[in-house]
Amino acid sequence: MSVMVARKKVVRKWEKLPGRNTFCCDGRIMMARQKGIFYLTLFLILGTCALFFAFECRYLAVQLSPAIPVFAAVLFLFAMATLLRTSFSDPGVIPRALPDEAAFIEMEIEATNGTVPQGQRPPPRIKNFQINNQIVKLKYCYTCKIFRPPRASHCSICDNCVERFDHHCPWVGNCVGKRNYRYFYLFILSLSLLTIYIFTFNIVYVALKSLKIGFLNTLKETPGTVLEVLICFFTLWSVVGLTGFHTFLVALNQTTNEDIKGSWTGKNRVQNPYSHGNIVKNCCEVLCGPLPPSVLDRRGILQQEESTAQEGPCPRGPGTQEPPAMQGPRQAEESSMKQQDGSIPLPSAVPAPSLSDTEMPEEKQRTPGEVPVPSPDAGRAEH
Amino acid sequence: MGAAPSAVGTSGTVSQSGRVHSLQELRRSASLATKVFVQRDYSDGTTCQFQTKFPPELESRIERQLFEETVKTLNGFYAEAEKIGGSSYLEGCLACATAYFIFLCMETHYEKVLKKISKYIQDQNEKIYAPRGLLLTDPLERGMRVIEISIYEDRCSSGSSSSGSSSSSSGGGGGAGGR
Numbered sequence: 001m002s003v004m005v006a007r008k009k010v011v012r013k014w015e016k017l018p019g020r021n022t023f024c025c026d027g028r029i030m031m032a033r034q035k036g037i038f039y040l041t042l043f044l045i046l047g048t049c050a051l052f053f054a055f056e057c058r059y060l061a062v063q064l065s066p067a068i069p070v071f072a073a074v075l076f077l078f079a080m081a082t083l084l085r086t087s088f089s090d091p092g093v094i095p096r097a098l099p100d101e102a103a104f105i106e107m108e109i110e111a112t113n114g115t116v117p118q119g120q121r122p123p124p125r126i127k128n129f130q131i132n133n134q135i136v137k138l139k140y141c142y143t144c145k146i147f148r149p150p151r152a153s154h155c156s157i158c159d160n161c162v163e164r165f166d167h168h169c170p171w172v173g174n175c176v177g178k179r180n181y182r183y184f185y186l187f188i189l190s191l192s193l194l195t196i197y198i199f200t201f202n203i204v205y206v207a208l209k210s211l212k213i214g215f216l217n218t219l220k221e222t223p224g225t226v227l228e229v230l231i232c233f234f235t236l237w238s239v240v241g242l243t244g245f246h247t248f249l250v251a252l253n254q255t256t257n258e259d260i261k262g263s264w265t266g267k268n269r270v271q272n273p274y275s276h277g278n279i280v281k282n283c284c285e286v287l288c289g290p291l292p293p294s295v296l297d298r299r300g301i302l303q304q305e306e307s308t309a310q311e312g313p314c315p316r317g318p319g320t321q322e323p324p325a326m327q328g329p330r331q332a333e334e335s336s337m338k339q340q341d342g343s344i345p346l347p348s349a350v351p352a353p354s355l356s357d358t359e360m361p362e363e364k365q366r367t368p369g370e371v372p373v374p375s376p377d378a379g380r381a382e383h
Numbered sequence: 384m385g386a387a388p389s390a391v392g393t394s395g396t397v398s399q400s401g402r403v404h405s406l407q408e409l410r411r412s413a414s415l416a417t418k419v420f421v422q423r424d425y426s427d428g429t430t431c432q433f434q435t436k437f438p439p440e441l442e443s444r445i446e447r448q449l450f451e452e453t454v455k456t457l458n459g460f461y462a463e464a465e466k467i468g469g470s471s472y473l474e475g476c477l478a479c480a481t482a483y484f485i486f487l488c489m490e491t492h493y494e495k496v497l498k499k500i501s502k503y504i505q506d507q508n509e510k511i512y513a514p515r516g517l518l519l520t521d522p523l524e525r526g527m528r529v530i531e532i533s534i535y536e537d538r539c540s541s542g543s544s545s546s547g548s549s550s551s552s553s554g555g556g557g558g559a560g561g562r
Contacts, residue, residue, distance in 0.1 A: 101528070291493060
């Protein structure tokens with residue numbers, strides 16, 4: 001017997017996610033906030049390839065082989081597909097701890113460290129773990145209120161903890177982490193190949209045509225060639241170099257973040273416990289290993305606060321937005337069917353009030369990003 | 384439709400001494416006393432494994448062996464999902480060859496195992512945990528950070544047992560026990 005609002009707006013979880021991400025297509029796409037440089041990347045790739053297909057390819061397909069534009073098209077499509085995958089997917093964001101969990105951890109920490117008097121900065125919270133006979137320290141993230149898993153890091157640009165954090169790349173407009181590192185690597189690899197390909201065939205085109213009509217006339221006829229060559233030249237130096245660097249990292253199973261911080265180098269440091277010691281094995285694991293799905297559940301339906309307040313003693317109405325909070329879209333159908341049967345509701349349903357948006361802002365005041373992780377800025381500088 | 388009384392009759396009844404529950408009743412008649420969080424075990428690297436250490440709060444609620452078996456089975460599932468071997472390489476290479484478009488129509492091995500895990504947890508809740516007034520939450524819903532175990536008290540047996548002993552005064556829902 002609840003006085004229900006006539007129309008219920010479906011609120012999906014991505015709308016309430018903390019952190020500085022932007023979401024598109026109703027939560028299907030996830031990117032960083034600043035996308036300007038990503039648009040530049042798109043423009044450069046699309047523009048250069050458009051010029052190449054429009055001008056040089058027509059001549060070369062006739063003079064040399066029709067396979068030339070075909071290969072170029074394949075490389076181009078692959079580069080675009082991997083770029084979009086890198087930019088739009090969840091890099092491996094670790095959701096923040098819910099209040100219950102955060103409180104539980106706080107208490108554990110206080111039990112070990114003892115309470116700190118007011119006004120004093122608490123000592124950095126570190127847990128030690130032993131991995132493959134090496135001691136690895138886990139740091140506590142004050143923003144996300146969790147102990148970060150090994151190799152995870154907090155990106156200050158996106159304000160999220162990301163698993164196996166590599167770096168924040170403004171060129172793809174997203175963080176590069178566990179879930180999209182392989183796409184990123186394949187993107188820079190295919191972009192390198194594409195750049196080399198276009199550069200080479202531009203030179204070939206100019207050479208061939210100059211033999212017939214002279215060098216200056218060639219440039220006058222297709223001025224786009226000059227532009228392409230310039231873009232390819234500068235891209236070559238940066239992207240090919242970057243590909244080489246990341247190939248090195250993949251072979252050693254390291255991240256950019258670890259490399260910059262020098263986590264595994266130096267005399268008194270631990271050796272990289274994640275490396276298998278074998279280059280092929282490392283490559284296979286990083287590039288072809290199993291891909292964990294996103295734990296963010298961006299498109300899950302969030303239960304409205306108003307409807308819960310009005311529920312009273314008679315909770316279940318048929319066919320309304322009553323599915324329990326924190327439900328994934330896959331489970332939504334199953335559970336609504338189950339509700340009608342009167343059988344088992346989902347286990348997650350019960351601790352409903354945990355998503356308290358009211359608590360979060362207060363806690364945010366206290367934690368102006370603890371120890372700023374140097375990695376994202378350094379990673380950015382590298383680009 | 385879905386009215387509480389008719390649903391209750393299906394599996395188990397609440398006895399007045401209050402130890403036998405079914406999942407529906409947990410939601411309707413029990414109040415959340417506290418939650419226990421089983422943390423990740425990183426001794427094997429970054430693979431998803433949970434600690435099998437038995438939380439002291441569960442001492443009076445469930446047998447140690449049952450709990451450990453649940454966690455070990457879950458760990459086994461996760462190990463299976465993240466196993467690096469011939470089939471995972473094949474999947475990875477095939478996906479790469481199709482520029483990852485194949486993921487639009489195919490489910491990854493990992494996702495399949497996660498579904499198995501979800502069914503297993505539901506099964507465990509029905510058979511073992513709910514009758515003891517406990518509830519497991521799928522770690523996937525907690526970002527694979529913890530296994531959350533909710534401990535319930537009967538409203539009829541007013542807060543006599545473990546809620547007092549638990550140092551975790553966070554006790555979620557606030558309605559802890561009949562006040």
